Amino acid sequence: MVTFVPQKYNDYNLKMGKSDKIIVGISIGDLNGIGSETVLKTFQDARMLEFCTPVIFASVKLMSFFKKTFSLDVPVYGIDSLDKIAHKKVNVFNVWKEQVDINFGKEEKHIGAYAIKSLEASVQALKEGQIDVLVTAPINKSNVQSESFNFPGHTDYLARELEGESLMLMVSNNLRVGLLTDHVAVKDISATITRELIEKKINTIHKTLIQDFGIPRPKIAVLGINPHIGDNGVIGKEDDEVLIPTLTNLRNNGKLVFGPYAADSFFGSSNYKNFDVIIASYHDQGLIPFKTLAFGTGVNFTAGLSKVRTSPDHGTAFDVAGKGVADHESFKQAVYTAIDIFQKRNEYEEISENPLQTNKRKPFSKKK
Structure with missing residues (x-):
């Protein structure tokens, strides 16, 4: 298996400054599925925090519960305002504060409502530029349906909320x-x-x-x-x-x-x-x-929109939810892909605005 890593992120962070790392917003998806487990497993690797700052839209109490359930060592940090984002930590923006009972592997209507609360809050932050990219954990398309949310999936909702012409693009290397x-x-x-x-x-x-x-x-x-x-x-x-x-x-x-x-x-x-x-x-x-x-290893990228959104290539996986065996590779690749596309898009915009400046050749130097 080939692992994809974001291109040039070290140079990019040096250019932006340590405190201005790419902010990756994460909607938590269906709480009874594997989303929370794959998110936390992804950021259990401290190296992930070297090139991005995650913000999970959920509840710090709930994410602490998942940490304990899956015995994961992840530095979650609760915030109530997006201007309090801390680098070198896994931020959890408190979209709700009430207790939520978790029944792994079960399709429940009220759990679908929390998935949409997380999605709506994260998309709003994306639109306002408070996060740079969005990575969405899987939702259950049935239990999220309501009078206010009647979309067959993330792509259709994002097409309404963000500028552009959406297209589902699956990516793997x-x-x-x-x-x-x-x-x-x-x-x-x-x-x-x-x-x-x-x-x-x-x-x-x-x-x-x-x-x-x-x-x-x-x-x-x-x-x-x-x-x-x-x-x-x-x-x-x-x-x-x-x-x-x-x-x-x-x-x-x-x-x-x-x-x-x-x-x-x-x-x-x-x-x-x-x-x-x-x-x-x-x-x-x-x-x-x-x-x-x-x-x-696949990633779902919503192409054609004004903002960058990716997701893993799998669903809620109710059959293995809560067992601690969920593979987080696809979610990790979704984070990498979002960061790389964000960088590529910024580079393209710079080249388009200043074609003569950005096309200057670097001086040639011989190896001694």
Whole structure:
């Protein structure tokens, strides 16, 4: 397994100053799931605090309970105001102070309400610039539903709250898989995929590969909508009538867009290694191969938004919650990815604003 680490974080921190490390906001997710365990395990490694300052949006009493439950040595520090953030500590911003009873592995409506309290508070802090990036622990999509929160997941909620055009992008090292449609019922997929949607999503992914991943001329592969790309209309006309003409237009406008490719053989043939990103037509078409290749190290990045948000590639994992065996690697990678994208985006903005200054060559010096 290859472990991803944030690029250039030491130079970045020297530039910013020790007290101005990247502030990583964390929404705690479903309290009966594995989120709290993976968060605390991630920051049990003191080296994490060398290049970022975490702020967990929850309750310090509750996080202390989780520390004790899982026998973890983590320096949690409760704060009631975000101007009291302490570096070298794991900050816990008290979104609530009442006691919450935890029943690991159970789906409970009131626990879903606490997950949304944490999410709303963290997103507000992100919007106001009190945190730099947001990493979200998993929620249960069923128990969070209410009159005020009726979204199928984080991505749809963030699309409303933050500026930009959201796109789910799964990332693991050099493997990136984006989606034309995400949490859409299978019966509605073909009607949802329009020329306008395809152009919008591919333009979003093209921009994010440049500004967030530092790829100047991204190569984009697109998978077909129907089996065998419709077999010339025998298994559906959407590929011929919608997808292919749209990709042709994008190519004519200078983008390196390839396909559509038949989805059933694309990953098995290792063709995916030839591209910077693969765009799948729907959720399972993209996420089944991604999680097969990268489960446990994958990261969900919401591309196209004005702020950086990532999450691990797994759910609440009720089946192992509370047992102390949850693997925190994906959550750790989500923190690393958020930091790296934040840095890349800042570098891109600097280059865009001062192209002549930032393109100066460094003087050459021989090794003695």
